[in-house]
Amino acid sequence: MNSESSDFPASANRKDVAGGTLYIVATPIGNLDDLSARATKVLAGVDVVAAEDTRHSGRLLSHLGLQKRLVALHDHNEKDRAAGLLAELAAGRDVALISDAGTPLISDPGYVLVREARASGFSVSPIPGACALVAALSAAGLPTDRFLFVGFLPAKRSGRRSGLESLASEVATLVFYESPHRILESLRDIGEVLGAGREVVLGREITKTFETFYSGSVGEVLAELEQDAHGTRGEFVVMVRGAEARPGNSEATTMDVDRVLTVLLAELPVKKVAKMAAELTGLSKNELYQRALALKDG
Template identity: 50%
Template sequence: MTHSTTPISGGTGILYIVATPIGNLKDITRRAVEILESVDWVAAEDTRHTRPLLQYLGMNKTLISLHEHNEKSRSEQLLEKLRNGENGALVSDAGTPLINDPGYYLVKLLREKGVDVVPIPGPSAVITALCAAGLPTARFSYEGFLPAKSNKRLAVLATLVDDVRTLVFYESPHRVITSLADFQTAFGSDREMVVARELTKKFEQFVSGTIAEVVEYFTENQDKVRGEFVFMLSGAEEKEVVELSTMDELILTLLKQNLPVKQISEIVADYAGIKKKPIYNRVLELKKE
């Protein structure tokens, strides 16, 4: 089922998704200020975080909380307000809403009901960190926050070991040391890594090097383990794709030696640097011919 992005008639209001500063309040855009001034209310993840921003901008707005614990019920209430012709803005504690923050349910609901949703772009910690990290950015994967427990964290990291894209994570300061240790366990010591902290703030810092070097830095400088963190990891080296047919000659030679199929598949897979399963199946095919 498709939904039109054209505003519907009947005086229905608009919800603006407004990006706010991730640290430096001067990063608010002129358009964001204009929108916040014009709306009837502001839905915020935590009104205690948003009120100082609005005060900084000289605004006194009705604030409505919308967080992970009340999003479904609150979304229905906001839908009614918009249907009654009110305009609203959705902000998160910092940065672009919905990027690891509440709002997905609300936006999906409004789209389904034909209510216009308009993005007001601005700061995002993911993009801010990447653009200054010196890692490849043509392709990257944002993985959000990793699990709090080490065993679950390692399980997630294990699924990303062969990913060739630059990997981006958020991390809480009290887990930085243990999380970095898990990165070293999962990816080894030599993968290139960049850690950004306190982006756009007074003590903004980028720490780069191998995983081992980054681990060593924060282990020896634990006074720096504070603030908001973004972990960025270079992707795995792309493996050359090997056509199975190019291995036929080697497989046939080994078959003539009367070696077991399993042993042949292990030898060829190790030689070609690919998984054994497709080689095993190819050996069986050639053996039948």
């Protein structure tokens, strides 16, 4: 790859139409020193900054000694605001898109604007930087050759459990974002649906003063979090080791699982059997519950 000039504007980025450039600028997720020199230069050079929360981003720009025209762009107004920002680009003005923290569009607004800007032929240029999921994965010690970023799980328990059940056999490392007031409930559901023995790593307050990583089985991490006075403060990245790769529905695999279930069913109720078998095998509790019911009935 050829090295590119660091002068603003960046670019050998092809434009299909005359106009300004839309810059997708990553901002710090906690530590302000993580803002790149290039990002600062781009923010200083653009005409308009589209921000998720103008008050929050206004403080960042003030810290940089910059005064810019700010336009609010968030989940509730993006479709309406996109047209105005495209008009800015059409007039030859450069626009920077930033979110409250991290890389725009990664569980943050911007998809509509970027898609319409590209469809209209304007240049769209990424200015890389902090991203919570990448930072967390780099320090988690979980496999990163394949990972699946799911964003935020549904807020309601039924939706959350349904979503987890659909991921029970996924072999890639699973990555979620979670808020402090739902972290304990989400961990309990992860343990019940994916198995309390699944390895999990939690990154809390990444790059900030109280950055903390918790690791172990789901059950161990949940217990540690409940005992930590600060355990439910801050934002979380939840990383779960993927399911063990196993043959499809091979006869040998089915017989092994059935043997475990049969032995447990002789002494325990189906619900308890499914929970224990999930911990022993790492398989989906819901899948094992249905299999145990079939064995008991047949």
